[in-house]
Amino acid sequence: MAKKSYIIGVIGQGSYCPAKLLSLAEEVGREIAKRKAILICGGLKGVMEAACRGAKSEQGLTIGILPGTQKSNANRFVDIPIATGLGEARNSIIVRTADVLIAVGGKYGTLSEISFALAFGKPVVGLNTWENIKGIWYEQTPKKAVERMFKFLE
Numbered sequence: 001m002a003k004k005s006y007i008i009g010v011i012g013q014g015s016y017c018p019a020k021l022l023s024l025a026e027e028v029g030r031e032i033a034k035r036k037a038i039l040i041c042g043g044l045k046g047v048m049e050a051a052c053r054g055a056k057s058e059q060g061l062t063i064g065i066l067p068g069t070q071k072s073n074a075n076r077f078v079d080i081p082i083a084t085g086l087g088e089a090r091n092s093i094i095v096r097t098a099d100v101l102i103a104v105g106g107k108y109g110t111l112s113e114i115s116f117a118l119a120f121g122k123p124v125v126g127l128n129t130w131e132n133i134k135g136i137w138y139e140q141t142p143k144k145a146v147e148r149m150f151k152f153l154e
Contacts, residue, residue, distance in 0.1 A: 006037040006153055007063075008146075009098030009122075011091075011113040012047025012105045012129070021047060021105040024127055026054035027142035028102055033060025035150060040065065040098050042090065043074040043081055047104045052077035065094045092116050100149045103129040103136070123152040 010028055012021065029051035032039050039055045041048040043064020052062040056077045064078035067087045074081035084090045088109060095101065095116040100123045103110055110129065117124045118135045126136040127145045139145040 006035075006099050006150075007040050007097055008032045008037045008149060009094050009101035009113075009117075010039055010041045010047065010051040011094065011101055011103050011110050012051075013107045013110060014042065014044045014046040014048060017046040017050075017105065021128060022050040024142055025050035025104045026057075028104060028127065028146060029054025029056075029060065029062075030058050031142055031146035033058035035146070036060075038063060040094055042067070042094060042109075043078050045075060047106070049075035049077060051104070063097075065090050065097070088112065095120060095122060098122065100125070100152050102127060102145050102149055105129055123149070125149050 025047040033055040038061045040063040043066045062078050063080045064074040066083045067090050069083050069085040071081040071083045091113045101117050102125045104127050106129050124136045125145045125148045126138045
């Protein structure tokens with residue numbers, strides 16, 4: 001029997017990202033790829049690009065679910081760009097596709113993804129993200145956040 005490939009969603013802000021969040025997201029991407037999981041995200045800049053860059057540094061596979069109609073808008077670290085033309089509604093696709101999600105920082109788009117995940121019964125691990133949301137498992141480091149995600153998958 002073939003080993004299951006897990007798909008891990010990384011969600012977070014795309015613009016005006018502090019360097020600290022970018023560093024956290026890149027490390028999250030590395031940790032996901034080290035465990036041979038697939039990374040899915042919104043495919044654009046900020047946390048999404050940093051997470052994909054980290055995954056690619058460990059030869060990981062990345063998927064970007066884009067809000068627009070042009071695959072060329074994906075960041076350069078996305079292996080499989082999927083142009084939806086759905087705008088922010090694409091957040092639901094990211095969440096439905098992921099087995100578990102990790103939120104790194106984030107603004108209202110990230111909050112919508114967290115809400116979808118909790119409504120759909122998907123585990124969410126938070127790293128420097130929205131605080132005091134019932135249902136999120138908060139961690140302090142990228143390594144601990146990824147370890148927590150994989151506990152949900154076992």
